[in-house]
Amino acid sequence: MTRVGIREVAALAGVAVGTVSHYLNHPDKVSAERAERIRGAIDSLGFVPNNAGRQLRLGRSSAIAYVAPDVSNPYFAEIAEAVELRAAERGVSAFIANSHRSREREDAHLAFFEQHQVLGLLVSSHLPIEDRLAHVRRRGTPSVLVGQAASSPEQASISLDDVEGGRLATQHLVDIGCRRILFVGGPVGIKQVADRLSGASIVTRAMAGVALEVIDQSDRTIRGGREVGRAIAERPAEDRPDAIFAANDLLALGILQEVVRAGIEVPRDLALIGYDDIEYGEASLIPLSTIRGRHGTFGEATVDLLFGEIEGRTDGVRQLAFTPDLVVRESTSGFGR
Amino acid sequence: MTRVGIREVAALAGVAVGTVSHYLNHPDKVSAERAERIRGAIDSLGFVPNNAGRQLRLGRSSAIAYVAPDVSNPYFAEIAEAVELRAAERGVSAFIANSHRSREREDAHLAFFEQHQVLGLLVSSHLPIEDRLAHVRRRGTPSVLVGQAASSPEQASISLDDVEGGRLATQHLVDIGCRRILFVGGPVGIKQVADRLSGASIVTRAMAGVALEVIDQSDRTIRGGREVGRAIAERPAEDRPDAIFAANDLLALGILQEVVRAGIEVPRDLALIGYDDIEYGEASLIPLSTIRGRHGTFGEATVDLLFGEIEGRTDGVRQLAFTPDLVVRESTSGFGR
DNA sequence: AGTCCTGTTTGAAACGTTTCGAAATCGACA
DNA sequence: TGTCGATTTCGAAACGTTTCAAACAGGACT
Structure with a gap:
């Protein structure tokens, strides 16, 4: 079975290879008459263009890539989906890759995509990665850091103001009357977590009579949340917080399950707020109050920013920050009643 | 900024291009002494191998692809993750693509990957797709149909016995004493759904005094489940089923939320069982009984089967079927008490 | 009939890599 | 020193595409 290429098509159609191209x-x-002959030849030979040849000649691919730490986390899955859609609108394909929170895999993916000459990279990471991206950029592949503000002005980024988000969440808890607030999340080495916590402490420090406790839980999944929930439930009632601010929705959902199971009434005895506004949060048995960072346009803005970099439109701003909104649902709205 | 290729590296290191390769x-x-010189040249030039050239010469890539209908559905996300891991173990990369349940996008992805000369394709689809895959196969790219038994003996597939799964679920409901069973899911044009339903009716027909009702809900998500849940809750108590078998866990979770909110006690008044055993099912407030189709080894088996096809090892079986297990959790275990 | 224009078609060169036969190098041994 | 064999290095050819300058065809004018 001999590979069929553009030359075979040209021969069968009786035209030059350039015409097929x-x-x-x-x-x-190309004239209608030849187009018809070529179409026929392609069909009868089952010709499929070879991307390697094309890309070699062109010197670049027509794809972008999104490297995320964990695509099974709905937060990243939702971004990935938006990215894919917007990319398709612009006529380029999008590769989605999962680094599984491992530096090695992240590195491997970055190298892989650079070798594949993608037009540009979108990267979400919990790890410090700006240096790596700077090297890649210097060699000709631009990138956008997603979900984290870049510290270098050279590096494009699209981020959420997590300090403000932490402030909003905590202010809301205080407003509805909570006084013993527990922040769950970690490790604080991660900027997103640290920022949310620092937003929280801005509020609690400014307010007399409000206490802020912190539990460092670095497994920020439902499982991790359940651990914390059980720990809370086991405390004597007077040692429990009256509000919990979880660093993400997954954690909050895990906590919610275990405290409700233990008979603690949410939100009457304990208000609970998450972060990220993932789909399952709204769909929870007790819908979860949360902070929504990325509005509908976040994914689109990300891709658009990347294209700005790709096309060299260096029209000023390459660092975007979205301001988060408070989303109040049942898990806080009836506190104390 | 001139692209740096293998020739520049060779020149700087003072060796031939073949040696760098x-x-x-x-x-x-290659001798230690030259290896050292080459390493130095690569570092100082920041050389990155160009995949297009390599692939053009080789005539194939070193990647496989998984095309799924909806990666934000944890069922597919979990498969994708396993696939990625197993592929990495074997030293090939895995592309994950989302067809968004659209025939067009599915087609576009298939074409894209064929042009990229992937080693092989993994495809999950709700749509009839065997003909398409047969063409692709004939042109040299093998594939495995994932989650659905192939009808042609030429087409490799790895599937779950959904009739047996439906039977298991329903038998369990009957065993614990349920007599008015509601099946939720659709459209019946989809084989997986039809099979699960037919498994259910095998049980109900064999058993006197057991009724089977069917609600056709083709939005098989949490949202779709909530719609159904509300409809059930609105019925007068005597018209309600005493058990619900949902065609997947997402549906079941949606139903669960709405019926619990309406004050129906699960599982005392209403037993509920899902299908697929997604992670969120176990993590639900009332952990969900379910049917687990793919054990831990499903993703690995999928990749291994594909490699069998790629390497032409046609050692007999190219169609695998996994037998599902019943997973009993709280949403059924206390029915009637 | 010649000239100029516009729009098509042609064929060769180039993209960066791997591979393969041939050439070179080296060590051991006669 | 010369020869043999094994190992390492070399350089050219080939992979399939796009693009570009050049050739060509066909009208519309002079």
Whole structure:
């Protein structure tokens, strides 16, 4: 079975290879009569263009890539989906890759995509990665850091104001009357977590009579939340907080399950607020109050920013920050009643 | 900024291009002294191998692809993750693509990957797709149909016995004493759904005094489940089923939320069982009984089967079927008490 | 009939890598 | 020193595509 290429098509159609190429890439430049012959030849040979040849000649691919730490986390899955859609609108494909929170895999993916000459990279990471991206950029592949503000002005980024988010969440808890607030999340080495916590402490420090406790839980999943929930439930009632601010929705959902199971009434005895506004949060048995960072346009803005970099439109701003909103649902709205 | 290629590296290191290539691909074949010089040249030039050139010469890539209908559905996300891991173990990369349940996007992805000369394709689809895969296979790219038994003996597939799963679930409901069973899911045009339903009716028909009702809900998400849940809750108590078998866990979770909110006690008044055993099912407030189709080894088996096809090992079986297990959790275990 | 224009078609060169036969090098041994 | 064999290095060819300058065809004018 011999590979069928553009030459075979050209031979069968009785035209030059250049004409077949034109037919494929600039169909308007080739006469109707030849187009018909070429179409026939392609069908009868089952010709499939070889991307390697094309890309070698072109010197670049027509794809972008999104490297995320954990695509099974709905937060990243939702971004990935938006990215994919927006990329398709712009006529480029999007590769989605999962680094599984491992530096090694992240590195491998970055190298892989650079070798594949993607147009540009979108990267979400919990790890310090700006240096790595700077090298890649210097060699010609631009990137956008997603979900984290870049510290270098050279590095494009699109981020959420997590300090403000932490402030909003905590202020809300205080407003509805909570006084013993527990922040769950960690490790504080992660900027997103540290920022949310620091937003929280801004509020609690400014307010007399409000205490802020911190539990460092670095497994920020439902499982991790359940651990914390059980620990809370086991405390004597007077040692329990009257509000919990979880660093993400997954944690909050885990906590919610275990405290409700233990008979603690949410939100009457304990108000609970998460962060990220993932789909399952709204769909929870007791819908979860939360902080929504990325509005509908976040994914689109991300791709658009990347294209700005790719096309060299260095029209000023390359660092965008979204301001988060408070989303009040049942898990806080009836506290104390 | 001129692209740096293998020739520049060779020139700087004072060796032939062939030697640099050897260094990259068969490091043991090149002397320590030259290896050192080459390493230095690569570092100082920031050389990144160009995949297009490599792939063009080789005639194939070193990647496989998984095309799924909806990666934000944890069922597919979990498969994707396992696939990625197993592929990495075997030293190939895995592309994950989301067809968004659209035939067009599915087609576009298939074409894209064929042009990229992936080693092989993994495909989950709700749509009829065997003909398409047969064409692709004939042109040299093998594939495995994931989650659905192939009808052609030429087409490799790895599937779950959904009739047996439906039977298991329903038998369990009957065993614990339920007599008015409601099946939720649709459309019946989808084989997985039809099979689960037919498994259910095998049980109910064999048993006197057991009724089977069917609600066709083709939005098989939490949202769709909530719709159904509300509809059930609105019925007068005597018209309600005493058990619900949902065609997947997402549906079941949606139903669960709405019926519990309406004050129906689960599992005392209403037993509920889902299908697929997604992570959130176990993590639900009332952990969900379910049918587990794919054990831990499903993703690995999928990749291994694909490699069998790629390497032409046609050692008999190319169609695997996993037998599902019943997983009993709280949403059924206390029915009637 | 010649000239100029516009729009198509042609064929060769180039993209960066791997592989393969040939050439070179080296060590051991006669 | 010369020869042999094993190992390492070399350089050219080939992979399939796009693009570009050049050739060509066909009208519309002079």
